[in-house]
Amino acid sequence: MWYEQLNFEKPKTLNQALNLVKKNGYQPISGGSDLLINLRQKSDKINTLVYIKELKELNFLKRQDNILKIGAAVTYTNFLKQGNLLPPLAEAISEIASPAIRNIGTIGGNIINASPAGDCLPVLFGFEAELVLKSLNETRILPISDFVKGPGKTDLQKGELLTEIRIKIPAYSYYYRKFGARKSLAISKVSFFGMKLKEENKIRLAYGAVGPKVIRATKAEKLFALGKVDEIPETIYNTVTPIDDQRSEADYRKHLCVKVTDHFLRNL
Amino acid sequence: MNLFVNGKKITTSASLTMRLVDFLRENLELTGTKEGCGEGECGACSVIIDGELINSCLVILGQVQNKSIITIEGLDEPEISAAFEETGAVQCGFCTPGMIIASSVLLAKNPSPEENEIKKAISGNLCRCTGYTKIIEAIKKAGKEKQCGTSN
Numbered sequence: 001m002w003y004e005q006l007n008f009e010k011p012k013t014l015n016q017a018l019n020l021v022k023k024n025g026y027q028p029i030s031g032g033s034d035l036l037i038n039l040r041q042k043s044d045k046i047n048t049l050v051y052i053k054e055l056k057e058l059n060f061l062k063r064q065d066n067i068l069k070i071g072a073a074v075t076y077t078n079f080l081k082q083g084n085l086l087p088p089l090a091e092a093i094s095e096i097a098s099p100a101i102r103n104i105g106t107i108g109g110n111i112i113n114a115s116p117a118g119d120c121l122p123v124l125f126g127f128e129a130e131l132v133l134k135s136l137n138e139t140r141i142l143p144i145s146d147f148v149k150g151p152g153k154t155d156l157q158k159g160e161l162l163t164e165i166r167i168k169i170p171a172y173s174y175y176y177r178k179f180g181a182r183k184s185l186a187i188s189k190v191s192f193f194g195m196k197l198k199e200e201n202k203i204r205l206a207y208g209a210v211g212p213k214v215i216r217a218t219k220a221e222k223l224f225a226l227g228k229v230d231e232i233p234e235t236i237y238n239t240v241t242p243i244d245d246q247r248s249e250a251d252y253r254k255h256l257c258v259k260v261t262d263h264f265l266r267n268l
Numbered sequence: 269m270n271l272f273v274n275g276k277k278i279t280t281s282a283s284l285t286m287r288l289v290d291f292l293r294e295n296l297e298l299t300g301t302k303e304g305c306g307e308g309e310c311g312a313c314s315v316i317i318d319g320e321l322i323n324s325c326l327v328i329l330g331q332v333q334n335k336s337i338i339t340i341e342g343l344d345e346p347e348i349s350a351a352f353e354e355t356g357a358v359q360c361g362f363c364t365p366g367m368i369i370a371s372s373v374l375l376a377k378n379p380s381p382e383e384n385e386i387k388k389a390i391s392g393n394l395c396r397c398t399g400y401t402k403i404i405e406a407i408k409k410a411g412k413e414k415q416c417g418t419s420n
Contacts, residue, residue: 033323
């Protein structure tokens with residue numbers, strides 16, 4: 001492979017890693033399952049890969065009361081091994097790619113890759129997860145909806161690493177559904193995460209693969225709170241903005257979004 | 269850097285950004301590990317790294333320093349190979365090393381898997397010949413025979 005010409009650094013601490021990734025041409029690599037495929041597009045800008053997946057500071061799962069903290073380099077498999085930390089996220093992860101890819105892919109990587117079809121993202125948008133971004137001199141905490149900008153685009157600054165995903169867990173019930181052409185190794189046509197907050201008359205609706213980034217249907221969410229459930233299908237149809245591509249057609253995706261939302265609402 | 273392949277310690281000065289599949293096939297001439305898609309979609313390049321199933325096309329050497337890698341050449345699973353032969357689970361054979369590696373990881377964790385567990389375990393391995401029925405049969409058979417210890 002052409003990238004054999006690149007250098008490789010394996011820092012031992014987060015601080016060492018942050019000192020490396022601020023340099024021009026230094027690209028962080030974690031699991032690498034997306035990066036190694038997409039690297040060619042950036043090949044003229046990169047000379048060194050900085051391996052961060054095994055850093056202790058990025059590998060932790062902590063649940064304190066109703067706050068879940070996930071280290072950015074926790075692999076899908078390791079998240080699933082920890083049992084019922086967050087069932088909807090576990091459900092979404094268990095349908096990502098294949099067992100071998102789940103063994104290397106990381107939750108932080110799914111966020112940084114910012115694919116419109118990234119399967120962790122609808123759940124994380126639904127929970128309004130916060131991301132901890134560290135550089136040598138600063139720590140920023142951003143809502144995921146502000147961090148992810150569009151296909152492959154995030155607000156990650158030069159010299160910054162995503163270190164932690166923070167999720168506040170309310171009392172809730174949920175429905176998650178991924179639509180793909182196959183059960184495994186399928187990039188989503190549509191992914192849906194709906195949650196009902198138990199202590200309030202509120203729902204949250206998040207849709208993946210039907211826009212440049214995950215779409216929260218806030219208008220439909222408000223209609224629910226006002227008791228105008230009848231108006232939700234049309235609102236959803238007009239809120240999602242899918243495209244025609246090799247995986248599916250825009251109109252079919254819109255109908256899927258309407259139907260899956262309807263299913264969620266009927267089973268509350 | 270060092271790594272362990274099929275139980276042997278290997279010291280190499282190969283580039284740390286070389287893909288593991290290329291290192292295995294070209295530097296070590298272990299050509300049982302196949303490259304199909306090169307993107308993690310087909311599973312033909314599956315190996316076992318520290319007990320876990322991994323696509324060797326998606327890993328570079330720097331990521332496996334001091335780790336233990338098992339390829340099809342180093343896998344000691346006569347029951348699985350025999351079951352694949354006996355049930356006709358091999359046609360062109362290109363997916364077979366990956367299938368056997370994935371089967372071995374499954375059976376190590378669960379010697380008598382249900383059909384849906386087998387399907388999940390080989391869900392990252394594509395076969396374009398057999399339609400999977402015979403592969404699934406082979407894995408069931410291998411599981412039984414490993415437990416009985418009748419085959420060798």
